[in-house]
Amino acid sequence: MSKIIKYILLDILRNKIVVAYTLFLLAISLTVFSLEDTPQKGLLSLLNLILFIVPLVSIIFSTIYIYNSSEFIELLVSQPLKRNSIWFSLFGGLAGALTLAFIIGAGLPTLIFEHSTTGGAMVLMGALITIIFVAIAMLATVKTRDKAKGIGLAILLWLYFSLVFDGLVLFLLFQFADYPIEKVMVGVSALNPIDLGRILILLKMDVSALMGYTGAIFKDFFGTQKGYIISVIVLVLWIVLPFGYSIKKFNHKDL
Amino acid sequence: MIEAINLNKNFGKLRVLNNVSFSSANGECIALIGPNGCGKTTLIKCLLGMVVPDSGTLKFKNENIANGWQYRSQIGYMPQIGRYPENMKIGQVMEMLADIRASVHQVDEDLINAFALKKLYHKRMGNLSGGTMQKVSASIAFMFNPEALILDEPTAGLDPVAAEILKEKILTEKAKGKLFLITSHILSELDDIVSHIVYMQDGSIIFYKPINELKNEVGETKLTKAIAHFMNNTTT
Amino acid sequence: MRRKLISLIGIGLLFYNSNAATIKVGKTEVCKTIRSAIAKAANNDTIMVLSGIYKENNLVIDKPLTLIGIEYPIIDGENKYENISIKADNVTIDGFKVCNSGISSITDFAGIKIYNRHNAVIVNNIIEDCFFGIYAQFGINCIIKNNKLTAHQVQEQRSGNGIHCWKSDSMQIVGNTISGHRDGIYFEFVTNSIIWRNNSFKNIRYGLHFMFSNSDTYAANIFENNGAGVAVMFSNHVKMFHNYFKENWGDGSYGILLKEISDSYIDGNDFEKNTIGIFVEGASRIEMYNNSFKNNGWGLKIQASCMDITMKHNNFIGNTFDVGTNGSLVLNNFDYNYWDKYDGYDLNRDKVGDIPYRPVSMYSMIIEKYPPAMMLFRSLITSLMDKSEKVVPSLTPENLKDNHPLMKPKQL
Numbered sequence: 052m053s054k055i056i057k058y059i060l061l062d063i064l065r066n067k068i069v070v071a072y073t074l075f076l077l078a079i080s081l082t083v084f085s086l087e088d089t090p091q092k093g094l095l096s097l098l099n100l101i102l103f104i105v106p107l108v109s110i111i112f113s114t115i116y117i118y119n120s121s122e123f124i125e126l127l128v129s130q131p132l133k134r135n136s137i138w139f140s141l142f143g144g145l146a147g148a149l150t151l152a153f154i155i156g157a158g159l160p161t162l163i164f165e166h167s168t169t170g171g172a173m174v175l176m177g178a179l180i181t182i183i184f185v186a187i188a189m190l191a192t193v194k195t196r197d198k199a200k201g202i203g204l205a206i207l208l209w210l211y212f213s214l215v216f217d218g219l220v221l222f223l224l225f226q227f228a229d230y231p232i233e234k235v236m237v238g239v240s241a242l243n244p245i246d247l248g249r250i251l252i253l254l255k256m257d258v259s260a261l262m263g264y265t266g267a268i269f270k271d272f273f274g275t276q277k278g279y280i281i282s283v284i285v286l287v288l289w290i291v292l293p294f295g296y297s298i299k300k301f302n303h304k305d306l
Numbered sequence: 307m308i309e310a311i312n313l314n315k316n317f318g319k320l321r322v323l324n325n326v327s328f329s330s331a332n333g334e335c336i337a338l339i340g341p342n343g344c345g346k347t348t349l350i351k352c353l354l355g356m357v358v359p360d361s362g363t364l365k366f367k368n369e370n371i372a373n374g375w376q377y378r379s380q381i382g383y384m385p386q387i388g389r390y391p392e393n394m395k396i397g398q399v400m401e402m403l404a405d406i407r408a409s410v411h412q413v414d415e416d417l418i419n420a421f422a423l424k425k426l427y428h429k430r431m432g433n434l435s436g437g438t439m440q441k442v443s444a445s446i447a448f449m450f451n452p453e454a455l456i457l458d459e460p461t462a463g464l465d466p467v468a469a470e471i472l473k474e475k476i477l478t479e480k481a482k483g484k485l486f487l488i489t490s491h492i493l494s495e496l497d498d499i500v501s502h503i504v505y506m507q508d509g510s511i512i513f514y515k516p517i518n519e520l521k522n523e524v525g526e527t528k529l530t531k532a533i534a535h536f537m538n539n540t541t542t
Numbered sequence: 543m544r545r546k547l548i549s550l551i552g553i554g555l556l557f558y559n560s561n562a563a564t565i566k567v568g569k570t571e572v573c574k575t576i577r578s579a580i581a582k583a584a585n586n587d588t589i590m591v592l593s594g595i596y597k598e599n600n601l602v603i604d605k606p607l608t609l610i611g612i613e614y615p616i617i618d619g620e621n622k623y624e625n626i627s628i629k630a631d632n633v634t635i636d637g638f639k640v641c642n643s644g645i646s647s648i649t650d651f652a653g654i655k656i657y658n659r660h661n662a663v664i665v666n667n668i669i670e671d672c673f674f675g676i677y678a679q680f681g682i683n684c685i686i687k688n689n690k691l692t693a694h695q696v697q698e699q700r701s702g703n704g705i706h707c708w709k710s711d712s713m714q715i716v717g718n719t720i721s722g723h724r725d726g727i728y729f730e731f732v733t734n735s736i737i738w739r740n741n742s743f744k745n746i747r748y749g750l751h752f753m754f755s756n757s758d759t760y761a762a763n764i765f766e767n768n769g770a771g772v773a774v775m776f777s778n779h780v781k782m783f784h785n786y787f788k789e790n791w792g793d794g795s796y797g798i799l800l801k802e803i804s805d806s807y808i809d810g811n812d813f814e815k816n817t818i819g820i821f822v823e824g825a826s827r828i829e830m831y832n833n834s835f836k837n838n839g840w841g842l843k844i845q846a847s848c849m850d851i852t853m854k855h856n857n858f859i860g861n862t863f864d865v866g867t868n869g870s871l872v873l874n875n876f877d878y879n880y881w882d883k884y885d886g887y888d889l890n891r892d893k894v895g896d897i898p899y900r901p902v903s904m905y906s907m908i909i910e911k912y913p914p915a916m917m918l919f920r921s922l923i924t925s926l927m928d929k930s931e932k933v934v935p936s937l938t939p940e941n942l943k944d945n946h947p948l949m950k951p952k953q954l
Contacts (some may be wrong), residue, residue, distance in 0.1 A: 054402065054405040054406050054408075055402060055405075055406065058391075058394060058398055058399075058401075058402040059391065061393075061394070061398070062391040062392075062393045062394045063393075065393035066393055119392075120391060122385065122387060122388065122389035122390075123389060123390055123391055125356055125385060126383070126385060126388065126390070126446075128354065128355060128356050129354040129355070129356065129378060129381070129383035129385075129456075130378060130379075130403065130406050130407070131375055131376055131377075131378040131379035131406065131407065132375060132378075132406060133375050134355075134375075303358060305317070305351070305356070305357040305358065306351065306356040306357065
């Protein structure tokens, strides 16, 4: 498996879009950290980046790359290789390259300018969100044969996770404001990896505010060691489940 | 060496393979021909494990290939259109495949040398012409001394010189007792190397015959004419 | 007037000391117990207590005496008694370790308690695991200085206050360290007093609890990590200068809770990492200058019931929300503050932003109404909502704005 992953990784790392993505992240993070008065403000701008750009680029790029590699995948399938390992290598190559791009573009500047736990949490979340959206992209491509449809689906998924889902949650919040829904909210947040990652960063960044009001519920769950570990496990599940399902589909897919 | 028993495959409502059965032995050079959409490509893909048949069995050297993958180390495949990750260099593709088949120690570089590919090893796949790409694909198919070779439209896109080199190579390997399965529309190119012909239509094998027998039947010396003759007979 | 009084007392003490005796207490001395020494002593004598453990049940000091502990003799209340009761004027207690007072829900047992007396001086004592630490009831002109008070109770009812002053006047609470009590320092009906350079941390309820106490000053204290921060309620003419409020976290926890306060000054204080820096309710005529609000959940929460509150030259840096409010009525005045979230410009280079800053964000109004919405804070959708609100204000109070936001933080 590691035989092909290396080559795929090298191929993606030389991809113009990935190089541009890295430079873009680098430019933005250097700008925010050197222009803003305080590193905290830099972190805030970076948070928006992680919640907006990173999932978008990860899912769209992965989708397009896999569609463009269909003939290459056929060639690999004709070789004495398990399908599992081919799909795994593609995933590893994409996730590895995009994570590396994120770490170089945004992670290193963050750690240099703001080497706090908040900064660390942010880099970790950015990396996890990258990998999660690669996994979701692989699920989207394996489910749709048509390239245009697949890319459309990827964009819709991104829109759903970064905007529509939160809109729905907000709507529910207003509708059920009179009921004790805090606990439900904690559960709901697990349904969107972007939300979960954001809350974990909030816990580091806005801990003082989170301690107020509903703080209780946040603190009781996310604030504890156990809650943090569970949240990270849920995020890992967001990688494992879509990817696991996609690998199952890919094993029986007609190319 | 390759044996198919009652293969069936549907894509949605479309029946692509309809009870396909055949058996081929070492040293045969089979031309798989038929009109577009007759199921040639699907049959090849089934052999290569890219398409999973709905029912029926496929055997390679008497072993069922369903869910298997090791058997493919004995198969060389040249796709109709080879496309590779565009930022990979030719050299890297070769290297990667050599990595995959690390068990093969004797690498056959005849075609690589004949096509003078080594000079181009540093070139990126994204910058190659279609012809060069085909040369790469052909070289890869022969590289690891497989016992069976599946060539999908091998001469399409190759210049006459390169096509001739490839034909020579096929003849040499055939003499060593290897099995060839070649799909092609342009029959004249293959006249002199093919030993058997499989003719498919609408997902079924219409006939599977040695070329001599076929020529005797239709009384034509040229294969093209023989086929054309046959097509006329079936359609009318 | 007060200073004159103190110096008069000083001269008086000097005069008395000249013919006062010193009595020693210890295992090898004639007096084995402090009680016997007090019985023997004449007014204004000094009792030197050598180190050791003294179980004196309830030690009552009913003469003006000076008690000095050598190497912290321990006065043990055996969890049953009030250790020391001061029932005379002009008593000094210096250098004792007072521990294990009784705990009761009927009587307010204390390590050291002053009963309706003047001029008590309680300095350099260590008070450990007492119900109340130092208790002044109708104390006048007392000094409580450089004591160290610790308790380890977990339940509020099992724990009394560290320094508790009730109906007292002209008290000086200076340089004490208090932790683990119910309230670190408790003031009720105390006037003309000063609380200076104390360190009150990890108390169960408030670091400082302050009620019906007028014309007091507290300055240069540190209040850290207390259950609910500091509460200042139902008082007027209070001056709060240069205190440090840090990490008072939790549901309903504040740097300072100001409730029904008027005519007061809050100047030069630091509020850092509190859930709410200052919570103001029903307050009027308060001037808040030169304070620093840093990394709080809310820098300032100001209820619509407040009026004539002036906020000037304060720094707001790294707070999740700068200002929160519950209504649209604004009778307060914000001016010349520094807000790190301000993204306006300064074309004329006078170091004051050219467009006003609105410190109340729309989302903070939403969270005020629907607290669980905090979950979505900083998500894309809420950022979009905040941005659109800035263009067309609809939910946030129109008048709550700083017309002259500073471009650079004020040096404090």
